[in-house]
Amino acid sequence: xxxxxxxxxxxxxxxxxxxxxxxxxxxxxxxxxxxxxxxxxxxxxxxxxxxxxxxxxxxxxxxxxxxxxxxxxxxxxxxxxxxxxxxxxxxxxxxxxxxxxxxxxxxxxxxxxxxxxxxxxxxxxxxxxxxxxxxxxxxxxxxxxxxxxxxxxxxxxxxxxxxxxxxxxxxxxxxxxxxxxxxxxxxxxxxxxxxxxxxxxxxxxxxxxxxxxxxxxxxxxxxxxxxxxxxxxxxxxxxxxxxxxxxxxxxxxxxxxxxxxxxxxxxxxxxxxxxxxxxxxxxxxxxxxxxxxxxxxxxxxxxxxxxxxxxxxxxxxxxxxxxxxxxxxxxxxxxxxxxxxxxxxxxxxxxxxxxxxxxx
Numbered sequence: 493x494x495x496x497x498x499x500x501x502x503x504x505x506x507x508x509x510x511x512x513x514x515x516x517x518x519x520x521x522x523x524x525x526x527x528x529x530x531x532x533x534x535x536x537x538x539x540x541x542x543x544x545x546x547x548x549x550x551x552x553x554x555x556x557x558x559x560x561x562x563x564x565x566x567x568x569x570x571x572x573x574x575x576x577x578x579x580x581x582x583x584x585x586x587x588x589x590x591x592x593x594x595x596x597x598x599x600x601x602x603x604x605x606x607x608x609x610x611x612x613x614x615x616x617x618x619x620x621x622x623x624x625x626x627x628x629x630x631x632x633x634x635x636x637x638x639x640x641x642x643x644x645x646x647x648x649x650x651x652x653x654x655x656x657x658x659x660x661x662x663x664x665x666x667x668x669x670x671x672x673x674x675x676x677x678x679x680x681x682x683x684x685x686x687x688x689x690x691x692x693x694x695x696x697x698x699x700x701x702x703x704x705x706x707x708x709x710x711x712x713x714x715x716x717x718x719x720x721x722x723x724x725x726x727x728x729x730x731x732x733x734x735x736x737x738x739x740x741x742x743x744x745x746x747x748x749x750x751x752x753x754x755x756x757x758x759x760x761x762x763x764x765x766x767x768x769x770x771x772x773x774x775x776x777x778x779x780x781x782x783x784x785x786x787x788x789x790x791x792x793x794x795x796x797x798x799x800x801x802x803x804x805x806x807x808x809x810x811x812x813x814x815x816x817x818x819x820x821x822x823x824x825x826x827x828x829x830x831x832x833x834x835x836x837x838x839x840x841x842x843x844x845x846x847x848x849x850x851x852x
Contacts, residue, residue, distance in 0.1 A: 493847060496521040496565035498556070498576040501528030501535070504739050505593070505647055505764070506571055512840040521563050523556060523579075534563065553582050560585060566851050570614070574600050574607065577614035587850040590618040591645075594760020594782075595684075597631040612636060619850055622843070625761020625783040645843050647764045648836030649771045653740075656773035656827060657747040664705075664748055667732050672705040673813050676749040676774075678737065678765045679756055681712030686779075689755040689802050691718055694727045696806035701813050706731045707745060746772040750819060751812050754778040757799055762787050770794075771830040773823030777808045787834075793825040 495513055499506040501524035514520045514533050521534040528535060536559045538552045556579055560568075569589040570580030573596040580588050592615075601608035615621055615637050622645040623629040633639055661671050675697075679685035687708060697704055708718070708731055715733065722728040737745055746752070752769035759782035766784070769776055776794040778784045788794040795808040812819050 493567070493851065494519045494521070494563065494565045495847065496523065496560070496563060496568045497571065498523050498568065498579050499571035500524060500526055500576070502526040507739075508647070508650075508836065509571070509840070509843075512836075513844070516844070521559075521565065523559055525552070552579065556583055567847055569847075570618075572596050573611050573614050577618075578610055581614040581617035584617075587619040588617060589620045589622065589847075589850070590614060591622045591624075592628050592632055592760065593624065594628060595758065597628055597635065598758055598760065599684075601635060608635070620846060622846075623761070625759075626786065627782050628760040643842075643846065645846075646761070646834050646839045647767075648834050648839040649764070649767045649830050650836045651771050651831050654743050654746065654768045654771035654830075656823065657743070660744060660748045663744060667707070668705045672703050673701065673751075674705055674707060674749040675751045675753060675809055675813075676707040676709070676745060676769075677753045677755070678707075678709040678742070678745070678769075679754055679763070680710045681708075681714045681718060683714060684757050685710075685712075686755045686757050686800065687714070687718055688721065689800055689805060690753055691721050691725065691727075691731075693802035693806040693809065694722070694730060695725050696803065697809055697813075698727060698730060700810050704730070704813060707734060707749065708732070709734045709737045709745070711736045742768065743772060746774060749774060751809055752776045753805070753809070754784075755799070755805065756781060758782070759784070767830055767834050770823075770826035771834075773820075773827045775812050775819040775822040776826070777805060777812070787829065793822045793829070 495518055497510055510522055511530055514531050523536045525538040527537055538555055540548050541551055560583055567587050568580055568585045570576040571591045573590055573592045577590045580590055601611045612635050621642045624647055629642055632642055664671055677690050681687055719733055722731055746769050752774040754763055754766050756779055761783045766776055779799045780796050785796055790796040797804045
């Protein structure tokens with residue numbers, strides 16, 4: 493089986509998907525505007541020759557058709573309905589799979605009629621559409637897509653890599669100069685992930701638990717703003733803005749933390765970072781968006797809070813930090829959920845079966 497992916501090479505979701513099928517021994521190609529190298533993967537970089545977006549788009553289409561004619565794949569899989577989904581549809585290749593990730597069906601189509609029309613065209617041309625959650629599945633149906641060609645395939649978690657380990661005290665000491673309770677956020681520093689709510693909750697938490705420290709990972713256009721906000725609230729010394737954490741290092745950060753936080757305003761399904769934290773037996777506090785309520789039952793294995801509510805966020809974090817037995821109970825339940833229902837290897841096996849069925 494020769495599989496060709498159209499996707500953003502720099503994202504971990506693309507890399508994990510591609511890596512699985514390379515490791516399985518298939519002939520895998522990746523066409524992308526961002527570079528990625530992995531073992532025997534055949535990578536093709538889309539080149540930009542002008543600053544004009546329209547001409548670049550046309551140039552990408554011409555390059556893609558040339559590459560397809562060269563590699564002659566058995567199946568094409570586009571990740572993210574807008575951009576790479578467009579390319580997949582315009583290639584007129586079948587069978588075509590399009591995976592929606594979240595904002596491509598939840599946010600982009602609402603921006604303009606043109607974007608909505610293009611998204612619908614990409615999805616209607618697909619022979620199969622995969623979603624990572626019920627909310628993205630429903631949004632896809634609302635765009636006029638037949639439910640029969642939509643399947644839920646989770647990104648999943650590598651439970652061999654993400655697991656509960658003993659807290660790395662040396663690691664925490666290097667970060668903060670001592671051994672402290674740790675609250676971690678690893679969402680990108682962009683407005684849609686609303687890390688500002690966590691920053692504004694920190695003074696309330698420190699009043700009750702002065703020793704707690706915070707890891708705020710990720711990069712994004714709000715980093716400078718959030719750092720300045722932390723300084724203005726006199727809490728900067730309690731935080732480490734680590735930047736983006738390499739995916740291979742992430743298990744160490746999560747396993748060395750006590751509470752995981754996601755203050756996002758929108759997600760496709762449930763964020764993979766939340767699932768990875770659950771696999772590491774962390775107690776999560778997350779906003780009431782996406783499919784969070786499907787996986788986290790409030791008060792049973794974590795807490796669901798309203799969006800943009802620093803006071804409620806602080807209250808739940810304080811409760812978890814003060815109740816170690818509750819944290820441990822939540823963590824054990826979460827690990828079991830991920831192993832049974834969000835296993836990366838099982839989800840990729842499902843996708844492999846769908847590929848073979850489409851090709852037949």
